[in-house]
Amino acid sequence: MSDHEFGNVSTDLKLSLVEAYLKAFTTALRPQFPELWYIDAFAGTGERVIKQTAVPADLMPGQAEKIERRRGSAQIALDIRPAFDRIVFMEKKKSYCSALERLKEQYPGRNIDIVRGDANAAIEAEIQAMKWVGKRAVMFLDPYGMAVNWTTLERIRKTEAIDVWYLVSLAGLFRQATRDPEKLDDSKRVAITRMLGTDEWIEAWYNRPKKEDLLGEYDDVYQRVADVEAIESFVGKRLKSLFPAVLPPKRLKNANGAPMFSLFLAISNPAGKAIGLATKIGNSILKA
Ligand SMILES: C[S@@+](CC[C@H](N)C(=O)[O-])C[C@H]1O[C@@H](n2cnc3c(N)ncnc32)[C@H](O)[C@@H]1O
Known part of the structure; x- marks a missing residue:
């Protein structure tokens, strides 16, 4: 079975934003660059299956x-x-890679590569193997959770050729950074630090608020005080410390209105012209 069942209304929004950017990107850069690439590092199957709850058989x-x-x-x-x-699909799941192979067959003559494996390793290998001069690319990082390592973002940044759409899991970070620091075990700390490339989040998100009573100042409970807003802002600052330009993200919510993801656009090319174009297109899409 290779049906890939996922997403909600935010998924449609996410995909429509990325699609709008891809269209504008190839339209604007086609005349200037002979090689335009798309790299989908968490590619899925090529389609999204939505199942409507069946009406009970005894009723209908x-x-x-x-x-x-x-x-x-x-x-x-x-x-x-x-x-x-050229299009590169990276995907960890074998059956999804088979679905991508079948999708490829529907586009004969197109230059499509399917790489099976962990996206971090696949991106590393792809970037290592390629000369980036004269090429421009868009990469889509669309993991379910916190699978993108900071070192992978560093590799992407070094190409100076890739615009990255990165779906950051606010819910994942919020869940891993437990409010009670006692519950913040090593595996959680390591996962967050691997994703953010620093452990400064501990200092930034947890504090020991001071309170005063008649006897003077005393320490209140040590806990996470950062809310989703603060976590998103921390991620934005980290990305800005690495990439020459990062646009204000689009917050994506679940059906109950709870914030789940932030969709960032980060530009790795430091040239003013490249930043100007990507920012103009990206902002017009993200603010629409
Ligand atoms: C949210 S889905 C991507 C959906 C896809 N962008 C689409 O619109 O159809 C995430 C995908 O990443 C794959 N995946 C999970 N962990 C991965 C990893 N470490 N490396 C590569 N792919 C991974 C999953 O099997 C899944 O297909």
Whole structure:
């Protein structure tokens, strides 16, 4: 089975923002660059399956479960015109890679590579193997959780050729950074530090607020005081410390309105012209 069932209304929004950027990117850069690439590091299957809850059989006999198939990021990228010259799909799951192979067959003549494995290792290998002069690329980092290592972002930044759409899991960070520091075990600390490339988040998110009573100042409970806003802002500052430009993100919520992700656009090319163009396109999409 390779059906990839995921997402909600925010997923549609996320994919429509990335699609709008991809279209504008190839339209603007096609005349200047012979090699435009798209790298989807958490590619999925190319489609998204949405199952509608079936009506109970005793109420509506014979009524089948309704399955809707929508395009995922991989297929969206393949459909972009002007077309990308090369497309790289990275995906950890074997059955999803097989689905991507079948998708590839529907686009004969296109230069499509499918790399099976962990995205961090695959990006490292891809970047290592390539000369980036004369090329421009868009990369989409769309993990479920906190799978992107900071060292991977450092590698991407060094190319000076890649614009990255990075879906940051606010819910993942919020959950791992437990309010009670006693519950913040080593595995949680390591996961957050691996993602953010620093342990300064501990100092920034936890504090020992001072309180005063008649006897003077005393320490209140030691706990996480950073809310989702502060966590998103910390991530933004970290990205800005690495990339020449990072746009204000789009916050994505779940069906109950709880913030789940922040979608960032980071630009690795330090040239003013590249930053200007990517910022203009990105802002027009993110603010729309
Ligand atoms: C949110 S889904 C991506 C959806 C895709 N962008 C789309 O629009 O169809 C995340 C994908 O990443 C894959 N994945 C999870 N961990 C991974 C890793 N470390 N490296 C590469 N792929 C991974 C999952 O199997 C899943 O297909």
